[in-house]
Amino acid sequence: MWWHLIEQIFPYAIAYTVPLLITALGGLYSERSGVVNIGLEGLMVVGFFTSALTISRLESSLSPVVAIGLGLVLATLAGAVFSLLHAFASVTLNANQVISGTAINMLAGAITVYLARHITGSGNILIMNGLIRRNVPVLSKIPILGPLFFTQTYVTTWLVLAILLLSWFLLYRTPFGLRLRACGEHPQAADAAGINVYRMRYIAVLLSGACAGLGGAIILVTYAGEFNGTVAGLGFLALAALIFGQWKPLGILGATFFFGLASTIANVSQAIPALAKVPGIFLKNFPYIVTLLVLVFFSKSTQAPRAAGEPYDKGKR
Amino acid sequence: MKKEIGQEYTVALLAIGLGLLAGAVLMLVTGNNPLLGFFYLFSGGLMNITRIGNTLATATPLIFTGLSVAFAFRTGLFNIGAAGQMLIGGLCATALGLTLPWPKPLLLPVIVLAAALGGALWGLVPGWLKAKFNVHEVVCTIMMNWIAYWSVYYIVPAYFKGAYLETESRRIPEAASLKVGWLTRLFKGSYINLGFFIAIATVLIIAYILDRTTLGYELKAVGYNRDAAEYAGIQANRNIILSMMIAGACAGLGGAAFYVGYASNMQIGVLPSQGFDGIAVALLGANSPWGVFMAAIFFGLLHSGKGFMNAMTKVPPEIADSIIATIIYFAATSVLMERLRQRLQKRRQARDKTDLPLDPEAKLQEKVGGVG
Structure with missing residues (x-):
């Protein structure tokens, strides 16, 4: 009975984990280069909006798969373009990164809903077709692992896992990654070694x-199906996952999956007799309280990039 | 000192100007x-005494x-x-307002006090974690x-449905409502309530704490430089928590x-936007109590006129x-505006100086063409 339950919950947990994972990875790039990006929440909203607009416009004239693909690509680009605002403020102008990020969040939330309301009247944008869950051929037949990881999967899950691997390789096995991390640890030293700190930080923020x-x-095409102006704090949760995962790709994978699982359990608790007895207030608050506890344990000896949050001042020693 | 205040005003006014400009562009797009949009936006907040009252009522939580x-x-x-602290304060106020069958003059002070305590408790946790374990207060x-x-989300339907x-x-x-008859009549049926006067009192108290007390001095010292403050014998941890x-x-x-003044019940499933707008208010008001007051009135005007x-x-x-x-974006990038202003000033000074005889080094630089 428990096994059956786990088999049922797992695909949902993974679906919930993936957008968090990719966003936290974005945060990883940015913070590793020394720029705190609290605007992740707003940047997610920008992607959410762009994909909804693209797909809703194109899905009747193009095939749904092409429309969704285009939506994902344009959302990625829109996120990058919007993050230029953050890069400009926090890298070029040395503005307070947290305030700039907060401005990004407010700006994204306000402008996207403003435009959505102008377009649809209600402020919500509905899409007709989402991604279809598929079983991975051959692998889904493996006992235990098959039902957990390879059945009912979205193609975006594999895309994000590929990006995770690529990011790990990029950050830890290439000169580019070493330079990027150097900018986040000791930008003055990186500069002395001939690295253009400003350019590196720009690239990192754009990637984030x-x-x-x-x-x-991904939120739109997997489980939301409709743009409604907010991603309900997932961007902030991604930031917490970044700290929970101690600024490492694999750590982030673990942390985001923990959040995904915890949220899924809280969401389906009513349908599970054993969990229905636990008051919802505990289940819903569980991920946040655990995050606070984890922060308590990790903050004394933190692995945070040493220069994260500090504007780069060439003259400083 | 005077010059500094002047600068803050310039930055704030510039940010407001650019914000309105961006709004105009959005309307055009x-x-x-x-022009019509702004006319209705501002007249919506100022047209008559009722609307002015509503503007002040909208501004109150922002203050x-x-x-x-x-x-x-x-x-x-x-x-x-601030959003979460506001929610808990509102929850405490609503809970007491719905529970205690006391007369208004007795009930209101208790409600207000409870709201302040609830918010303080919600602020105590991050403060304590920051002081004790160095947990970053933002996250x-x-x-x-x-x-x-x-x-x-769970307490309201369970106990106060x-x-x-x-x-x-x-x-x-x-x-239990902060709305009072004479005020509502004075403003011809607007939402304005006693909260506005409590807000003014709070502005005065905060200004007093910051500028006139040892506590305020210590708090600011910790803000400028925690290590230096500690070296001077100030307990940084205690001040962070406070x-x-x-x-x-x-x-x-x-x-x-907001919840027992402007509104008269609590909705669940909403993080109050006033919490995040508070960041904008603080920035625009240059973190000074009266600056905050004016910025909040301005944002209140925008919010009450938009309908x-x-x-x-x-x-x-x-x-x-x-x-x-x-x-808020332009207020955050005020550094840029400040730099731009300084560059312009320098250029103007350089132009004024051309009449004076140049010293040898500057002459040399001018020959090489390196002045700039």
Whole structure:
């Protein structure tokens, strides 16, 4: 009975994890280069909106698969373009990164709903076709692992996992990754070694915007199906997952999956007799309280990039 | 000192100007007449005494959340948790208002105090975690926002469920409302309530704490340089906790002003936007209590006029939020504006100086062409 339950919950948990994972990865790029990006939430909303607009416009004239693909690509680009605002403020102008990020969040939320309301009147944008869940051929027949990981999967899940692997390789096995991380640890030293700190940070923030935009689009095409102006704090949760995962790709995978599982359990608790007895207030608050506890344990000896949040000042030692 | 204040005004006015400009562009892009839009936006907030009252009532929670963010800022803390603190303050006020069958003069002070305490408690947690375990207050206050959100989401329907809807609380009785008859009559049936006067009192108190007390001096010292403050014998940890508690209390009062003043019941499933607007208010007001007050009135005007504008034109009401968000962005990049101003000033000075004889080094540089 328990096994059956786990088999049922797992695909939902993964579906919920993936947008968080890709957004947290975006945060990883940005923070590793030394720029705190609290605007992830807003950048997700931008991707959410762009994909909804693209798909709703094109799905009747093009085939749904093409429309969804285009929606994902354009959302990624829109996230990157919007994050330029954050890069400009926090890298070029040395503005307070947290305030700039907050402005991004407010701006994204306001402008997208403004435009959506102008377009549809209600402020919501509905799409007719989402992604279809598929079983992975051959692999889904493996006992235990098959039902958990390879049945009822979205293609975006595999895309995001591929990006995760790629990111790990990029950050830890290439000169580019080393330079990017150097900018987040000791930008003055990186500069002395001939690295253009400003350019690196721009690239990193753009990558974070692209990832968050993709994350927002994935929410739309997998479980939301409708743009409604908010991603309900997922961007902030991604930021917490980044800290929980101690700024490492694999750590982030674990942390986001924990959030995904916890949220799914809270959402389906009513249908499960054993969990229905636990008051919802505990289940819903569980991920946040655990995050606070984890922060308590990790914050004393934090692995945070040393220069994260500090504007780069060339003259400083 | 005078010059500094002048600068802050310039930055604030510039940010407002650019924000309104961005709003105009947004209206143009969506095929609306910006002049007409702004006319209805502002007349919607100022047209008659009722609407002026509504503008002040809309501004009231913003004054509180703005004070909350600004106060924490002065101690070097970034309080994104005003929304959650406001929710808990509102929950405490609503709960007592629905439970205690006391007469109004006795009940109101208790409600207001409870809201402040609830908010202070919600500020205490991040403050304590920051002081004790060095947990970053930004992430912590965000988590506290969601904990407040889900707590209200379950507590309100469980104990204070409304007569018709699952998603809101019962209406609070007249005795528990900050609205009073004479004020409502004075403003011809507007939403204005005692919260506005409590807000003015709070502005005065916060200004007093910051500028006239040892506590305020210590808080600011910790904000400028924690290590230096500690070296001077100031207990940084104690001040961080206190600062977050006072900030939380301000936001909690905002919850009372909104949920038992402006509104008369609590909706679940909403994080109050005033919490985040408070950040914009604090920034625009340059973190000074009276600056916060004026900025909140301005944003209140935008928010209370947007409905009328939406009724008279086709401009969606989110234009107000877009303008506010643009203002916060430009206020955050005030460094740029400041730099731009300095560069212009330098150029002007350089132009004035050309009449004076140049010193040899400058002459040499001019020959090489390296002045700039």
